[in-house]
Amino acid sequence: MIPSAFWSEKLTDMAQQPYPELVTKMTMFIDEELLARVMGLTGLKTKTEAVEFSLREAERKAKLGRLLSKEKLAADEWKESVDPAYDLTALRVAEMPSKNRARRGPR
Numbered sequence: 001m002i003p004s005a006f007w008s009e010k011l012t013d014m015a016q017q018p019y020p021e022l023v024t025k026m027t028m029f030i031d032e033e034l035l036a037r038v039m040g041l042t043g044l045k046t047k048t049e050a051v052e053f054s055l056r057e058a059e060r061k062a063k064l065g066r067l068l069s070k071e072k073l074a075a076d077e078w079k080e081s082v083d084p085a086y087d088l089t090a091l092r093v094a095e096m097p098s099k100n101r102a103r104r105g106p107r
Contacts, residue, residue, distance in 0.1 A: 030047075035050055
């Protein structure tokens with residue numbers, strides 16, 4: 001039998017972890033090459049970040065698919081939904097950060 005002091009220490013350690021009630025530790029079989037490709041393409045540093053990113057992307061894609069499947073728009077409706085004066089290039093130039101602005105936080 002494991003002494004209760006052991007469990008008390010373990011629970012204390014777990015309580016100090018960030019978001020202990022939201023995180024589940026699991027063992028999974030993941031294609032290492034696929035994981036490495038995802039990490040390389042996204043610039044993520046850890047396997048955990050890559051798995052979380054992939055899960056969030058899968059959720060986002062499923063929600064978007066569900067939203068788009070609810071109501072179909074005709075081609076005319078799509079054309080009417082965009083302002084003809086909309087200039088994406090001009091907006092992108094306007095949003096470019098100034099070269100002289102102070103940087104905030106890590107980049």
